[in-house]
Amino acid sequence: MNYPLTEDERMIQKTVRDFARRDLAPVAIEANEKGVFPEGIYKKLGELGFMGVTVPEEYGGVNLGTFSLVLILEEINAVCASTGVTMSVHNSLTNWCILKYGSEKIRKRFLPSLASGEMLGAYAITESEAGSDVSAMRLSAVRKGNEYILNGAKIFISTGDRAGAIIVFARTDPADRTKGISAFVVEPDSPGFSIGKIEKKMGLRASTTVEIVFEDCRVNADNLLGTEGMGMKIALAGLDGGRIGIAAQAVGIAQAALDEGVRFSRERKQFNTRIVDFQSTRWKIADMATAVEAARLLTYRAAKLRDAGEACSKEAAMAKLFASRTANTVVYDALQMHGGVGYTEEFLIERLFRDARVTELYEGTSEIQRLVISKAVIEEFERTLPD
Amino acid sequence: MKILALLKRVPDTEAKILINQEGTGIKDEGIKYVINTYDEYAVEEGLRLKEKMGAASTVTVVCVGPEEATELIRTALAMGADDAVHVCDKALERPDPFVIAAVMAKAIKAEGFDIIFCGKQAIDDDMGQVQSILAEMLDIPQVNVATAFEIAADAKRATVRRRVEGGDEKVETSLPAIISCEKGLNDPRYASLPGIMKAKKKEIRKKTLADLGFSESPGEARSTILRWLPPAKSSGCTMVKAEEMRDAAKELVRLLREEAKVV
Numbered sequence: 001m002n003y004p005l006t007e008d009e010r011m012i013q014k015t016v017r018d019f020a021r022r023d024l025a026p027v028a029i030e031a032n033e034k035g036v037f038p039e040g041i042y043k044k045l046g047e048l049g050f051m052g053v054t055v056p057e058e059y060g061g062v063n064l065g066t067f068s069l070v071l072i073l074e075e076i077n078a079v080c081a082s083t084g085v086t087m088s089v090h091n092s093l094t095n096w097c098i099l100k101y102g103s104e105k106i107r108k109r110f111l112p113s114l115a116s117g118e119m120l121g122a123y124a125i126t127e128s129e130a131g132s133d134v135s136a137m138r139l140s141a142v143r144k145g146n147e148y149i150l151n152g153a154k155i156f157i158s159t160g161d162r163a164g165a166i167i168v169f170a171r172t173d174p175a176d177r178t179k180g181i182s183a184f185v186v187e188p189d190s191p192g193f194s195i196g197k198i199e200k201k202m203g204l205r206a207s208t209t210v211e212i213v214f215e216d217c218r219v220n221a222d223n224l225l226g227t228e229g230m231g232m233k234i235a236l237a238g239l240d241g242g243r244i245g246i247a248a249q250a251v252g253i254a255q256a257a258l259d260e261g262v263r264f265s266r267e268r269k270q271f272n273t274r275i276v277d278f279q280s281t282r283w284k285i286a287d288m289a290t291a292v293e294a295a296r297l298l299t300y301r302a303a304k305l306r307d308a309g310e311a312c313s314k315e316a317a318m319a320k321l322f323a324s325r326t327a328n329t330v331v332y333d334a335l336q337m338h339g340g341v342g343y344t345e346e347f348l349i350e351r352l353f354r355d356a357r358v359t360e361l362y363e364g365t366s367e368i369q370r371l372v373i374s375k376a377v378i379e380e381f382e383r384t385l386p387d
Numbered sequence: 388m389k390i391l392a393l394l395k396r397v398p399d400t401e402a403k404i405l406i407n408q409e410g411t412g413i414k415d416e417g418i419k420y421v422i423n424t425y426d427e428y429a430v431e432e433g434l435r436l437k438e439k440m441g442a443a444s445t446v447t448v449v450c451v452g453p454e455e456a457t458e459l460i461r462t463a464l465a466m467g468a469d470d471a472v473h474v475c476d477k478a479l480e481r482p483d484p485f486v487i488a489a490v491m492a493k494a495i496k497a498e499g500f501d502i503i504f505c506g507k508q509a510i511d512d513d514m515g516q517v518q519s520i521l522a523e524m525l526d527i528p529q530v531n532v533a534t535a536f537e538i539a540a541d542a543k544r545a546t547v548r549r550r551v552e553g554g555d556e557k558v559e560t561s562l563p564a565i566i567s568c569e570k571g572l573n574d575p576r577y578a579s580l581p582g583i584m585k586a587k588k589k590e591i592r593k594k595t596l597a598d599l600g601f602s603e604s605p606g607e608a609r610s611t612i613l614r615w616l617p618p619a620k621s622s623g624c625t626m627v628k629a630e631e632m633r634d635a636a637k638e639l640v641r642l643l644r645e646e647a648k649v650v
Binding site: 015053063064253 | 462
């Protein structure tokens with residue numbers, strides 16, 4: 001990959017690549033096979049600075065941008081998408097939200113532990129009746145003195161049962177669908193907080209996805225992010241970064257699948273010929289590699305825009321839409337190149353195939369990305385029309 | 388304590404090495420360069436010693452190499468080394484070990500030191516000579532191929548283990564000394580993100596041969612590489628086939644006797 005990187009970026013890439021291959025790979029194989037959360041790895045990732053990538057130094061982070069985070073997520077996801085999603089949510093959503101919308105007191109309280117990897121972050125928007133339709137959420141937050149009382153449930157929360165800081169979106173005004181939502185940092189030791197159903201997933205088996213139940217759960221008013229009613233705005237702004245993170249995940253998975261396909265087809269012989277020498281294989285490789293590169297460039301562009309402080313909702317949605325589709329077509333073709341053995345747990349492609357699927361579902365389905373993109377494109381067009 | 392770690396830029400172990408058309412070196416295109424693996428052990432051992440000796444100690448990286456070596460020096464600084472000396476001069480394009488040692492000796496004398504760590508060899512040309520020539524030039528003891536290192540309480544001596552045929556050798560040396568590092572000595576740390584950010588502000592002192600006081604060349608090379616040649620293609624493997632194992636064995640013996648002439 002010859003995208004022009006700075007000296008720092010090349011050094012970062014080397015560190016994360018070496019760590020992913022040497023230290024993470026063996027842990028990932030075992031954790032995914034057994035379906036367990038790799039507890040120790042996040043402390044190590046924290047020591048290397050990977051859990052506070054965009055957090056300023058005064059809060060214990062390394063103060064790098066979204067682009068550096070993308071380089072890191074690409075390499076981690078090429079080896080373990082479960083670790084990748086945990087890291088993406090942690091960095092792009094939890095850390096980012098607390099930094100951008102938390103009071104100084106809240107930043108000081110959470111960011112150093114999050115950046116060191118001692119504490120993990122989660123982000124809770126989805127409810128059973130509010131998936132793509134975020135504004136349909138019902139979890140209620142009622143102010144009582146110096147506290148908010150939360151009642152309801154969130155589902156599909158990545159790292160929800162391991163996180164020390166969970167950004168929870170709740171309804172503070174039942175009358176206003178969009179402006180009646182507020183965001184809070186909730187700690188799992190709050191009274192009335194409990195973990196409900198733990199999902200058994202098709203992939204990402206070394207990450208956890210859980211239901212969180214709030215029963216008269218008391219949250220200090222200091223833990224409100226921004227002001228009351230800002231929740232929807234925060235959720236959407238956070239999702240731009242979240243989508244770039246998942247796009248990077250998809251690029252990492254796709255690259256790994258391409259590599260596996262090439263590796264296998266060079267070794268496998270049928271009809272006395274390496275299957276890599278069949279034209280049907282070569283054409284697949286060309287199409288896969290081209291798509292991976294295009295996905296990577298869209299992702300890099302969205303990250304660069306975000307780092308420049310420019311609006312990037314459309315670009316983030318495009319990167320996420322294209323990269324997640326690419327991940328799924330590339331794992332499909334790479335598995336096809338493996339033939340029957342690709343369907344067994346013996347080969348990495350089996351896990352990549354399962355892990356890729358969710359990239360088209362979470363952080364906004366592909367349908368939602370298309371909604372965001374088309375809306376932006378039409379609005380841009382309409383702005384060029386005479387009044 | 389002033390600790391030095393010597394560093395060489397070499398092609399990645401995974402790189403595919405091809406000889407260039409003129410036979411003067413390897414083809415550079417597409418080759419990724421890394422810190423010599425054994426030098427990583429040297430940097431790591433230097434850092435561990437510094438951590439043991441306390442805040443007054445420093446680790447200085449010394450590298451003789453092209454402009455592009457800066458990134459690898461920076462990586463060693465990101466691992467935690469304090470500063471670096473980088474001797475970079477067009478006249479040093481293809482130096483022999485004697486010339487490198489002569490240049491390093493000058494740079495090291497100017498820098499001052501209490502101990503020097505280096506790799507037991509570079510993984511590119513595998514000569515493994517610089518450490519010994521350098522020890523002679525600096526007139527200090529050398530202990531090569533170290534697999535364990537321990538400094539004495541008074542910091543004036545050190546105990547080093549060397550792997551030798553059939554066992555370990557335990558050597559005690561006075562300091563200053565030059566210790567060359569073998570795999571197994573330690574597990575080098577990664578350049579962390581905070582380390583990479585800090586490394587930007589660390590000093591790399593660039594020196595030319597003139598800066599080191601060489602008027603012209605740093606001395607005559609003692610050896611010259613005449614020509615690089617790719618290894619001869621192996622003649623491949625002959626499968627001895629026969630219906631009966633007995634006949635196959637007979638044919639094998641015939642081949643060994645008459646063709647290979649080894650029995």
